[in-house]
Amino acid sequence: MSRMTKTRALMLMLAMIVALGSYLFVRSPWLGLGDAAQSQTPKYIFIFLADGAGITHMEMARMYSRVVHNEGLNIPDKIMKQGSIGLITTHAADSLTTDSAAAATAMASGCKAKIGALGICDDGTIPKTVMEIAKEKGMRIGLVTNSTIYDASPAAFAGHVSNRKYYSLICDGYLRLGVDLLLGGGRNEFLPQGQPGSSRKDDNDLIAAFVRQGYTYISDKTELFKAKGSKLLGLFSVQEMSFELDRDKDKEPSVADMTQAAIRFLEEGNRRGFMVFIENENPDSAGHLTDVASVIHAYREFDRAVGLAYEFYRRHPRETLILATSDHETGGLGFTLALEEPSGRDAKRLAATERDFKKIASIPISLKKAGEILGSNPTSDSVDRLMRDYFKGFILAPDLKEMLLSKRTPARNLYTDPIANTLGLMVANNTQAYWGTAGHTSQPVFVAALGVGSEKFRGYQDNTDFAKHLFSLLRQ
Numbered sequence: 209m210s211r212m213t214k215t216r217a218l219m220l221m222l223a224m225i226v227a228l229g230s231y232l233f234v235r236s237p238w239l240g241l242g243d244a245a246q247s248q249t250p251k252y253i254f255i256f257l258a259d260g261a262g263i264t265h266m267e268m269a270r271m272y273s274r275v276v277h278n279e280g281l282n283i284p285d286k287i288m289k290q291g292s293i294g295l296i297t298t299h300a301a302d303s304l305t306t307d308s309a310a311a312a313t314a315m316a317s318g319c320k321a322k323i324g325a326l327g328i329c330d331d332g333t334i335p336k337t338v339m340e341i342a343k344e345k346g347m348r349i350g351l352v353t354n355s356t357i358y359d360a361s362p363a364a365f366a367g368h369v370s371n372r373k374y375y376s377l378i379c380d381g382y383l384r385l386g387v388d389l390l391l392g393g394g395r396n397e398f399l400p401q402g403q404p405g406s407s408r409k410d411d412n413d414l415i416a417a418f419v420r421q422g423y424t425y426i427s428d429k430t431e432l433f434k435a436k437g438s439k440l441l442g443l444f445s446v447q448e449m450s451f452e453l454d455r456d457k458d459k460e461p462s463v464a465d466m467t468q469a470a471i472r473f474l475e476e477g478n479r480r481g482f483m484v485f486i487e488n489e490n491p492d493s494a495g496h497l498t499d500v501a502s503v504i505h506a507y508r509e510f511d512r513a514v515g516l517a518y519e520f521y522r523r524h525p526r527e528t529l530i531l532a533t534s535d536h537e538t539g540g541l542g543f544t545l546a547l548e549e550p551s552g553r554d555a556k557r558l559a560a561t562e563r564d565f566k567k568i569a570s571i572p573i574s575l576k577k578a579g580e581i582l583g584s585n586p587t588s589d590s591v592d593r594l595m596r597d598y599f600k601g602f603i604l605a606p607d608l609k610e611m612l613l614s615k616r617t618p619a620r621n622l623y624t625d626p627i628a629n630t631l632g633l634m635v636a637n638n639t640q641a642y643w644g645t646a647g648h649t650s651q652p653v654f655v656a657a658l659g660v661g662s663e664k665f666r667g668y669q670d671n672t673d674f675a676k677h678l679f680s681l682l683r684q
């Protein structure tokens with residue numbers, strides 16, 4: 209062997225030793241904090257879901273928070289910066305554009321489902337959900353939402369029905385499974401038929417049945433913060449809870465309020481940990497109404513709830529996993545360059561600026577509430593009064609006023625509520641925050657993950673992988 213060849217061989221050996229060393233360092237479960245975390249099952253799992261929120265919903269809330277409040281957001285500033293970011297597909301088994309039932313089934317059970325199906329795969333199989341596995345492991349489980357507690361997203365994590373509208377069956381299933389904490393709206397399905405507000409078709413008094421099983425029942429914000437016991441049922445409205453803009457802050461808890469109570473409740477005296485699903489429904493419901501102000505307020509409120517979990521993570525960094533995600537995007541929302549008048553390509557184009565966030569901040573009510581104020585027969589006077597009282601500085605174009613008075617559906621893709629969708633167009637004309645549709649879109653959504661196992665959620669994945677990663681973390 210020549211001297212040159214010997215030197216090369218020595219260098220090659222050295223390179224191999226370095227490579228092997230770094231491989232062992234990266235892979236070894238007993239070296240380094242990050243890898244210790246990789247080999248563990250998280251004891252505390254938070255699944256935050258902003259229903260209907262795409263990346264633009266978060267970005268609008270982020271920019272709004274900076275411009276209007278000089279604040280950041282926990283999800284991009286803390287969870288994404290310190291943890292992992294992934295993107296997941298959203299399509300259902302039978303449609304490129306999903307609904308919340310099929311999407312949440314994929315994320316809770318790990319299989320594609322048809323639109324409307326809850327916890328039942330396209331091939332008819334019924335796998336256990338991640339929350340059912342967590343329960344079997346002795347973890348406490350909780351569902352929190354400002355929608356009805358039986359709505360598709362929470363229901364898919366804890367139940368199996370062929371149609372998301374079988375609300376009574378879903379609520380009965382929660383009792384059978386023994387979900388330790390249920391906080392949300394939807395008292396109508398817990399009251400026996402004949403009682404004011406009941407939607408049940410039978411005489412089952414489900415609140416009484418939960419109390420008999422040892423649950424503490426509460427129905428307002430004050431009771432929520434005082435509640436004690438081992439199991440908790442909180443139903444804060446007959447149907448969905450209010451949009452953040454319209455919420456009575458003395459009586460009705462926000463999602464962050466419910467999150468704070470859930471953490472206290474699930475952590476107390478609990479040696480095996482918990483899995484909690486926490487949803488803000490309103491990026492979706494406000495998206496269907498093309499209501500940008502309500503979406504931003506809902507997302508900021510959702511982010512505050514994630515911030516509470518982040519504080520918990522800081523106290524239990526080696527035992528906690530936080531996932532902040534969505535099921536699909538609603539509305540195809542975004543700032544754009546649009547024409548001032550719909551009179552043709554030569555009309556002036558208006559660019560969005562930071563001033564538009566201040567205009568959005570001046571809107572004091574949701575478009576749902578605005579529709580209620582206008583009533584079913586708006587007049588020219590009532591429309592002018594609404595604009596004067598609630599949309600100061602906004603201009604209502606004559607064609608949109610005509611649309612409001614005739615209650616005409618604005619377009620084929622803007623159809624969920626003629627009044628709200630027309631008012632949404634009015635807000636868009638004044639702020640350049642336009643909607644592509646009043647329905648769901650096929651966009652992928654992000655998963656922000658922090659803590660034990662968070663690296664599994666990195667990269668571009670199918671939404672069924674979300675459940676598969678949770679299964680593998682739970683089964684370690």
Ligand SMILES: [Zn+2]
Nearest residue numbers: 260492493538
């Ligand atoms: Zn929706």
